[in-house]
Amino acid sequence: xxxxxxxxxxxxxxxxxxxxxxxxxxxxxxxxxxxxxxxxxxxxxxxxxxxxxxxxxxxxxxxxxxxxxxxxxxxxxxxxxxxxxxxxxxxxxxxxxxxxxxxxxxxxxxxxxxxxxx
Numbered sequence: 001x002x003x004x005x006x007x008x009x010x011x012x013x014x015x016x017x018x019x020x021x022x023x024x025x026x027x028x029x030x031x032x033x034x035x036x037x038x039x040x041x042x043x044x045x046x047x048x049x050x051x052x053x054x055x056x057x058x059x060x061x062x063x064x065x066x067x068x069x070x071x072x073x074x075x076x077x078x079x080x081x082x083x084x085x086x087x088x089x090x091x092x093x094x095x096x097x098x099x100x101x102x103x104x105x106x107x108x109x110x111x112x113x114x115x116x117x118x
Contacts, residue, residue: 008054008055008056008057008058009054009055009058010055010058010060011055011056011058011060011061011064012055021052021053021055021056022065022083022084022087024050024052024053025053025056025087025090025091025094026086026087026090028044028049028050028053028090028094029042029044029090029091029093029094030042030044030090031086031087031089031090031093032086041093042093043093044090044093044094046094046095049094056091056094057095061091062088062091065084065087065088065091066088068080068084069081069084069085069088072084073085
């Protein structure tokens with residue numbers, strides 16, 4: 001599937017551009033930044049990924065997003081941690097199979113997000 005989408009462009013570098021991509025990804029996948037964990041998670045289609053979101057498939061995007069989530073959660077910047085964690089979960093739901101350990105309801109990311117929203 002990834003080969004059919006072609007070489008992904010680099011993600012935007014501006015803060016506004018990055019925030020727009022984060023919001024668009026969460027909206028496409030169906031994960032809101034105020035995450036409510038339910039027994040079933042969305043199952044988005046990579047095949048239908050809008051062209052403006054192809055940059056999320058660039059190898060730098062997941063790394064930068066994961067770093068942002070980790071840094072914010074450790075520094076007590078919980079609003080940023082919740083937003084970036086929900087976006088990271090949306091990315092995982094999109095690119096990994098549903099039985100991948102990082103995205104299940106009891107995954108480390110879901111557990112951390114749940115604690116942050118309390």
